[in-house]
Amino acid sequence: MSSATLAGLVGAALVGLGLYGVIADPQPLRKILAFNLIGSGVFLVFGIVARKGAAAGLSADPVPQAMVITGIVVAFAASALAVALTLRLFEETGRATLRPDAGTKPPGDGAVAE
Amino acid sequence: MSVLQALDVGLALLVFAVAAWTVFAPGPFAATVGYVVYGLLLSLVWIRLFAVDVALTEAAIGSGVTGVLLIGAAARLRGAETTPAEEALTGLTRLFAAGLCLLVAAALAAVVLLLPDQGPTLAPQSMERLPETGLGNPVTAVLIAFRSFDTMLEKVVLVLGVVGVWSLAADRYWGGAPGEARAERPEPTLAFFAQMLAPIGILVGVHVFWVGADEPGGAFQGGAILAAMWMIVMMARLTEAPQASAFWLRLALIAGPAVFLAAGVAGAVVAGGFFAYPPGLAKPLILFIETFMTFTIAVTLPMLVAGPPRREPRR
Numbered sequence: 001m002s003s004a005t006l007a008g009l010v011g012a013a014l015v016g017l018g019l020y021g022v023i024a025d026p027q028p029l030r031k032i033l034a035f036n037l038i039g040s041g042v043f044l045v046f047g048i049v050a051r052k053g054a055a056a057g058l059s060a061d062p063v064p065q066a067m068v069i070t071g072i073v074v075a076f077a078a079s080a081l082a083v084a085l086t087l088r089l090f091e092e093t094g095r096a097t098l099r100p101d102a103g104t105k106p107p108g109d110g111a112v113a114e
Numbered sequence: 115m116s117v118l119q120a121l122d123v124g125l126a127l128l129v130f131a132v133a134a135w136t137v138f139a140p141g142p143f144a145a146t147v148g149y150v151v152y153g154l155l156l157s158l159v160w161i162r163l164f165a166v167d168v169a170l171t172e173a174a175i176g177s178g179v180t181g182v183l184l185i186g187a188a189a190r191l192r193g194a195e196t197t198p199a200e201e202a203l204t205g206l207t208r209l210f211a212a213g214l215c216l217l218v219a220a221a222l223a224a225v226v227l228l229l230p231d232q233g234p235t236l237a238p239q240s241m242e243r244l245p246e247t248g249l250g251n252p253v254t255a256v257l258i259a260f261r262s263f264d265t266m267l268e269k270v271v272l273v274l275g276v277v278g279v280w281s282l283a284a285d286r287y288w289g290g291a292p293g294e295a296r297a298e299r300p301e302p303t304l305a306f307f308a309q310m311l312a313p314i315g316i317l318v319g320v321h322v323f324w325v326g327a328d329e330p331g332g333a334f335q336g337g338a339i340l341a342a343m344w345m346i347v348m349m350a351r352l353t354e355a356p357q358a359s360a361f362w363l364r365l366a367l368i369a370g371p372a373v374f375l376a377a378g379v380a381g382a383v384v385a386g387g388f389f390a391y392p393p394g395l396a397k398p399l400i401l402f403i404e405t406f407m408t409f410t411i412a413v414t415l416p417m418l419v420a421g422p423p424r425r426e427p428r429r
Contacts, residue, residue, distance in 0.1 A: 001122050002250055003118075003122040003162050003163070004163060005125070005137050005226060005227065006122050006123065006126050006257065007122075007162065007163055008128055008210060008226035008229075009126070009223050009226055009227075009349075010126045010130060010159065011222070011226070012219050012220075012222035012223040012225075012226055012411050013130055013133075013219050013223070014129075014133050015218060015219055015222055016215040016216060016218055016219025016222075017130075017134060017137050017215070018133075018137070019160065019215045019218055019219075019221050020211055020212060020215040021136075021137040021212075022209075023203075023211040024203055024208055024211050024212075024368070025137070025216070026202065026203075026300065029142050029146075029187055029188060029191055029339070030137075030142060030145060032184070033136050033137075033145055033146065033149050033184065034136075034137055036149070036176075036180065037133055037136065037137070037152075040152075040153075040172075040176065040404075041155055041222075043168075043227075044156075044159065045222060045226060047160065047163045047168065047235055048226065048229070049229070050163070050165060051163045051164065051165075052229055052232065052233035052235075053228070053233045053234065053235030053236070053237055054164075054233065054235070054237065058237045058240075058252060059164035059235045060163060060164045060165050060232075060237075061235045061236060061240075062236075062237060062240050062252035062253045062255070062256045063240065063256050063260075063261070064235075064237045065165050065167055065168050065169075065253050065256075066253050066256035066257045066261060066264075067261075067264070068165070068168050068171075069167060069171045069253070069257065069334055070169055070257070070264055070265060070268045071123075072168075072171050072172060072175050072176050073175060073268055073271075073334060073411075074169070074271050074374060075176075076175050076176070076179060076183075076415070076418070077271055077275035077418060078275070079180055079183065079184075080183055080275055080279060080419065080421075081275050081278045081279055081418075082189045082420035083183055083184065083280040083420055083421075084278070084282050084364055084421050086187065086191070087187060087191070087213070087421065088282045088422070090190070090191055091284075092243065096191050096222060100259075100363075108237075109180070
């Protein structure tokens with residue numbers, strides 16, 4: 001088995017692991033982590049498409065590579081927004097849970113004492 | 115089995131094990147630290163796929179900057195770590211979830227195994243037109259020339275990310291500064307570390323950006339390294355994050371996409387196509403755009419990590 005196929009299989013396994021984390025773990029931060037695992041698994045599967053497109057003296061097709069680079073940056077921006085939402089939720093309610101009926105603190109402006 | 119193959123299998127097992135740790139680790143903090151290790155291992159996998167540009171991006175942004183973001187969040191979420199019993203899934207649901215995930219992973223694995231040995235590729239076209247851009251690195255050429263609209267829009271996504279994060283500020287902190295204030299007496303070890311590392315890191319960041327035209331590297335990777343240096347200096351509390359209302363900061367955040375878009379529109383007038391570069395001027399123009407993009411990335415990433423404003427604005 002070539003190293004590219006092996007990396008692709010790792011990518012497939014990562015998507016499965018991440019999906020399980022997103023479904024099974026109720027904590028938002030853990031869900032964000034698991035979601036990033038899915039993302040990097042997808043990038044890896046795309047990476048072997050690049051590797052299999054090696055031609056014209058290149059060892060990998062540059063177009064999927066460029067798209068993965070763009071994807072990594074966009075995934076970071078999405079993670080940053082998700083983390084900010086989680087922290088704000090924690091400041092508002094004192095709990096970081098996605099359950100809509102979770103207990104809430106008396107409403108304030110959400111500011112934490114520094 | 116050759117040494118390289120054995121290394122590949124070992125690396126694959128290691129990546130899988132660390133990924134499993136981030137999903138099943140007992141606490142969020144342990145899981146997050148696992149994720150940073152995972153990102154670094156993953157960049158080794160990318161090197162084995164001969165995608166050095168992606169490996170650099172994964173190490174700098176996927177592992178490094180995302181790691182800082184997640185570890186900071188895990189530290190602030192202490193106290194909300196334990197899962198209340200009523201939120202935990204029952205054994206049966208977990209079993210169903212595991213079955214579903216196995217199915218998805220198996221389907222993807224089958225696709226990977228069934229891929230043709232020589233897939234469709236745009237590599238010949240990229241190499242054929244590469245001399246017209248004056249660049250030597252085909253990945254940079256794809257990013258800034260052949261698929262430049264994608265890259266410009268991705269910068270816009272980063273700006274939207276900052277807008278989204280800032281919108282989460284509490285009312286009285288609106289327009290204020292995120293993060294910690296500058297310390298009267300910074301912690302000596304951290305301050306020493308930041309003072310030693312930042313000048314070298316800035317040099318490395320600018321170098322990675324500059325060589326990106328011909329070698330692996332470029333605006334994303336260089337910008338991420340520069341961003342890390344600013345973050346280290348802010349973490350050591352030698353300096354503080356600027357106020358969200360600062361005019362220069364807002365200008366810096368949009369400089370990259372604005373210059374890129376302006377060049378694209380100018381191309382429509384001068385070179386006969388939206389985002390076309392005039393022949394002969396392509397390389398200087400690309401480097402000009404990349405300079406602003408690197409600067410914008412170096413400013414945007416720390417602002418995304420710093421989160422919404424948490425201090426009252428100074429008037």
